[in-house]
Amino acid sequence: MRRYTDSDIAAVYRVIEERRDMRHFLSGGLDPALLGRLLRAAHLGPSVGFMQPWRFIRITDQELRQSVYRLVDEERRLTAVALGERQDDFMRLKVExxxxxxxxxxxxxxxxxxxxxxxxxxxxxxxxxxxxxxIQNLWLAARAEGVGMGWVSLFDPAQLGQLLALPLGARPVAVLCLGHVGEFYSEPMLQQQKWAERQPLETMVFENRWRNDEEGSPSG
Incomplete structure (x- = not known):
């Protein structure tokens, strides 16, 4: 079958549209079989030259989780300072x-x-x-399973790598929070909080060459 059914196709587009970067979670872990399905979805991701460069470290030690949190919180505060006049607005956001x-x-x-x-x-x-x-595969599979996921990038890679005993040359890319949620955000949280808005697609699709903003719309 070359083409999926209309309902299957609609489900694919729906999960893409309804994926959210979640920050609010309910207590309780994930069923091991469910976590296994999500990790398998990630492992089925495409990779250049089929190199499969991803490695996933599951944090089960609570003291280690606390240490990861401290690294994230430290970077959160440094990011706030770097944002200058938006510092207070940023500190009011739940970012992890x-x-x-x-x-x-x-x-x-x-x-x-x-x-x-x-x-x-x-x-x-x-x-x-x-x-x-x-990571995107994992995210979409999680959303389809009704599991929330948040991608956290607020950390110093060298410090997190040292904390997790990464070998020389390896590098942490993302802290991924997964868990059950009360509800999914109706729209991206940063849009809800008036931090930023999704830009129109037509401003990001060019034809034949790069188009500067002053050149107008694609049809212009």
Whole structure:
């Protein structure tokens, strides 16, 4: 079957549209079988040269979770200072759910990536793009399963790597909070909080060459 049924296609588009970066979680962990399905979805992600550069570290030690939280909170405060006049607005946002979520994962780039040249000779950053694809798979599968997920990037990679004993050359990419939620946000939380809005698609689709803003719409 080349084409899925209309209902299956609608479900794919629905889960994409309703995916949310969640920060509020209910107590309680995830069923191991469910977590296994989500991780398998991530592992089915595409990767350049089939290098599969993702590694997932499941944080089950509560003291270690507290240490991860402290790193995130430290960077949250430094980010607030760097934002200048938006500092107070930022500090009012809930930007992580590290302590509340049922499962805490760290997604990392593997070490010895320089051995993988296929697709990376001129674009070595494609290893990071591959990990991002795996994370997106995990995110969409979680949403389909009714599980909330939040991607946290507020941390110093060197400090988190040292905390988790990453080998030389490996690098943490994301702290992923997963867990059951009371409800999913009706729209992206940062949009709800008036931090930013989704930009119109037509301003981001060009034809044949880069279009500067002053050149008008694609049809213009």
């Amino acid at each position: 759910g590290v302590l509340e979520c049922g499962e805490l994962l760290v997604a990392a780039l593997m070490d010895r990536r320089e051995a993988h040249v296929f697709g990376r000779r001129t674009m070595p950053e494609m290893d990071l793009a591959s990990v991002a694809c795996a």
